[in-house]
Amino acid sequence: MLSSNSLRIAWSSRTALRPTWLTTNRLSVSKTVTYSAHCISTSLPSRDPWHLDIDTRAPVKEGGLSWYTNQANSPRSYCTGQVKLSCWNCEKPLDKTPAFFCMSCKVVQPPEEGTSYFKIMDCDYTFTLDTQKLQKRYLQLQRSLHPDNFSQKSVKEQEYSESHSALVNQAYKTLLKPLSRGLYMLELEGMHIEEGNDSGADSEFLMELMEINEALDEAQTPKEANKISQDTKGKLADLTEQIDAALHKGELQTAKALLAQMKYYANIEEKAKEKLTKFM
Numbered sequence: 001m002l003s004s005n006s007l008r009i010a011w012s013s014r015t016a017l018r019p020t021w022l023t024t025n026r027l028s029v030s031k032t033v034t035y036s037a038h039c040i041s042t043s044l045p046s047r048d049p050w051h052l053d054i055d056t057r058a059p060v061k062e063g064g065l066s067w068y069t070n071q072a073n074s075p076r077s078y079c080t081g082q083v084k085l086s087c088w089n090c091e092k093p094l095d096k097t098p099a100f101f102c103m104s105c106k107v108v109q110p111p112e113e114g115t116s117y118f119k120i121m122d123c124d125y126t127f128t129l130d131t132q133k134l135q136k137r138y139l140q141l142q143r144s145l146h147p148d149n150f151s152q153k154s155v156k157e158q159e160y161s162e163s164h165s166a167l168v169n170q171a172y173k174t175l176l177k178p179l180s181r182g183l184y185m186l187e188l189e190g191m192h193i194e195e196g197n198d199s200g201a202d203s204e205f206l207m208e209l210m211e212i213n214e215a216l217d218e219a220q221t222p223k224e225a226n227k228i229s230q231d232t233k234g235k236l237a238d239l240t241e242q243i244d245a246a247l248h249k250g251e252l253q254t255a256k257a258l259l260a261q262m263k264y265y266a267n268i269e270e271k272a273k274e275k276l277t278k279f280m
Helices: 020-024 131-145 155-176 178-188 203-218 222-249 252-279
Strands: 060-062 065-068
Touching (some): 203 222
Antiparallel strands (some): 060 065
């Protein structure tokens, strides 16, 4: 029998998903910004979406995990006022958001703090995003923003390209896998999930997982291991549909619980891959 520790959810911490450039090298940039007077609720927050004023709200605890809600951080709340940014080099208006380059003088621009990974990677805000499109966008951005392309440019452009490259890497890594993508979407919706234990997990569910793990440990042939692998992939596909539906309906608690199950099955899937590799 496996110990309960082997089944514990290892939720990604807040800093695991936080862009490195935000925590280690905040760039100080002077921009011309024009705001209109009226705003209503519906866009991504202009501030760091990872920042939550958790000291002003009471946490909700469930299943050994604590979470906080903050509707102000929801990507559904946005400001209708137009925000116009100008190029740091030629001071001409930037037409696109995010603007990686100035269309006038062609110099690289600084990363825009608070821009969501979905917007950076030009992906629809959905749990079932097109991963092929995501990969294509990633390769395109890295080809144009890689620091090697700016080795002969100014120090400022080198710094901006390094920041962009790190941010694009983090965005791609976060959105590529369903689990990290789902956790990030909960963060954007204002639900921050703290690390904790699985004391609230359903005992029947945990028993099922223990049996699957034991069967995988005892598998003597590739056929046996592959059967477990395929069954697990089926469960993950079903969970993906359920999580997508829950997020579309705004049922964040349900999505959180389903993501917890996904973490367990994702671990089993990785273990099955390792088992199959040993048979080769």
